[in-house]
Amino acid sequence: xxxxxxxxxxxxxxxxxxxxxxxxxxxxxxxxxxxxxxxxxxxxxxxxxxxxxxxxxxxxxxxxxxxxxxxxxxxxxxxxxxxxxxxxxxxxxxxxxxxxxxxxxxxxxxxxxxxxxxxxxxxxxxxxxxxxxxxxxxxxxxxxxxxxxxxxxxxxxxxxxxxxxxxxxxxxxxxxxxxxxxxxxxxxxxxxxxxxxxxxxxxxxxxxxxxxxxxxxxxxxxxxxxxxxxxxxxxxxxxxxxxxxxxxxxxxxxxxxxxxxxxxxxxxxxxxxxxxxxxxxxxxxxxxxxxxxxxxxxxxxxxxxxxxxxxxxxxxxxxxxxxxxxxxxxxxxxxxxxxxxxxxxxxxxxxxxxxxxxxxxxxxxxxxxxxxxxxxxxxxxxxxxxxxxxxxxxxxxxxxxxxxxxxxxxxxxxxxxxxxxxxxxxxxxxxxxxxxxxxxxxxxxxxxxxxxxx
Numbered sequence: 001x002x003x004x005x006x007x008x009x010x011x012x013x014x015x016x017x018x019x020x021x022x023x024x025x026x027x028x029x030x031x032x033x034x035x036x037x038x039x040x041x042x043x044x045x046x047x048x049x050x051x052x053x054x055x056x057x058x059x060x061x062x063x064x065x066x067x068x069x070x071x072x073x074x075x076x077x078x079x080x081x082x083x084x085x086x087x088x089x090x091x092x093x094x095x096x097x098x099x100x101x102x103x104x105x106x107x108x109x110x111x112x113x114x115x116x117x118x119x120x121x122x123x124x125x126x127x128x129x130x131x132x133x134x135x136x137x138x139x140x141x142x143x144x145x146x147x148x149x150x151x152x153x154x155x156x157x158x159x160x161x162x163x164x165x166x167x168x169x170x171x172x173x174x175x176x177x178x179x180x181x182x183x184x185x186x187x188x189x190x191x192x193x194x195x196x197x198x199x200x201x202x203x204x205x206x207x208x209x210x211x212x213x214x215x216x217x218x219x220x221x222x223x224x225x226x227x228x229x230x231x232x233x234x235x236x237x238x239x240x241x242x243x244x245x246x247x248x249x250x251x252x253x254x255x256x257x258x259x260x261x262x263x264x265x266x267x268x269x270x271x272x273x274x275x276x277x278x279x280x281x282x283x284x285x286x287x288x289x290x291x292x293x294x295x296x297x298x299x300x301x302x303x304x305x306x307x308x309x310x311x312x313x314x315x316x317x318x319x320x321x322x323x324x325x326x327x328x329x330x331x332x333x334x335x336x337x338x339x340x341x342x343x344x345x346x347x348x349x350x351x352x353x354x355x356x357x358x359x360x361x362x363x364x365x366x367x368x369x370x371x372x373x374x375x376x377x378x379x380x381x382x383x384x385x386x387x388x389x390x391x392x393x394x395x396x397x398x399x400x401x402x403x404x405x406x407x408x409x410x411x412x413x414x415x416x417x418x419x420x421x422x423x424x425x426x427x428x429x430x431x432x433x434x435x436x437x438x439x440x441x442x443x444x445x446x447x448x449x450x451x452x453x454x
Contacts, residue, residue: 171203191216
């Protein structure tokens with residue numbers, strides 16, 4: 001691996017890695033085309049520069065009288081306010097820093113009131129599908145239109161006990177198809193039936209503005225690593241009451257306001273009732289600051305320009321592959337449905353892992369293959385057995401064999417024209433001519449057969 005001159009063009013926001021070159025199995029090197037934004041978007045250069053400028057001043061947050069500790073505490077709390085502004089939170093809403101969307105939704109799951117019912121579509125990412133283990137969960141079938149999604153939810157909510165607590169969990173944009181979901185209408189349906197709603201905005205927030213107030217959702221969760229911010233940090237933002245009444249997500253320093261010994265030898269604990277209640281331990285101040293920096297950069301760039309640019313790239317992929325035989329895009333709501341820069345497809349006659357491996361090894365293009373941690377949805381779209389085995393990103397068969405997996409290409413604010421053009425050209429060539437190299441399966445992954453060299 002080496003670094004070459006910057007070849008990116010027409011990318012609205014500079015990102016790290018835009019000038020990295022990678023070796024090709026057929027010989028030579030090429031600038032790496034990062035087209036797996038839906039998994040982890042490259043960090044914005046602006047975010048990296050902001051973090052680098054702060055790093056010498058790093059100090060313990062909320063725990064020190066020294067200048068650097070005080071500066072870091074101010075930075076951390078200002079980051080919280082920046083995120084609240086980015087999400088257009090309501091007065092009284094809390095912003096809790098977590099590790100990721102998955103962590104955020106697991107936190108909320110621990111805060112559900114007793115007897116809470118949870119309603120979730122089978123189309124969700126596992127981060128939204130699986131955390132609700134202590135509740136009575138109703139899994140809703142995949143809808144085939146935004147209207148059907150609302151109608152499905154309304155029917156399910158109409159059958160519930162209207163006096164008990166309920167929560168609806170829904171994605172803002174699918175991590176498989178990229179399609180935008182009718183969040184505002186789903187929130188209205190939830191509230192009309194006395195339920196609350198949490199929005200998984202992991203795929204939405206990097207591409208479209210997310211307003212808690214306008215969408216009228218009760219909570220929103222997202223991850224920094226999909227928002228062009230590194231360091232493993234996430235956000236849960238929204239109503240304070242359920243979080244304030246729940247036991248702390250983690251017990252420890254920071255979550256506790258006061259701890260005293262009892263006469264019987266035990267301890268009494270008074271917990272914080274703000275965001276600190278669920279932020280025990282030394283917080284990831286750099287992660288929080290990087291999220292805030294990304295929020296600022298996206299706001300300053302303007303989502304109108306980012307959305308317009310992304311729609312150009314989506315159109316280029318669709319137009320470029322429209323006449324390629326055997327290529328089928330996956331969709332719930334139809335090919336013309338509004339979406340973010342996420343497209344999944346299958347290629348007739350190809351194992352998806354084999355195809356993705358060839359894109360990487362022969363063209364320097366990074367995409368994702370597998371079930372994308374959304375197993376029920378991908379199997380529904382592919383018409384496969386709901387009980388079939390398979391793991392996130394792991395093929396179920398060898399090269400040339402049928403597999404119940406798909407290929408996902410995703411892009412965003414740092415994607416140059418050349419990366420998308422190379423991807424379209426590579427897909428066309430692979431379908432027409434086949435792979436130029438031999439591949440084999442190693443530890444569940446399709447990889448180039450290095451014994452074929454020479």
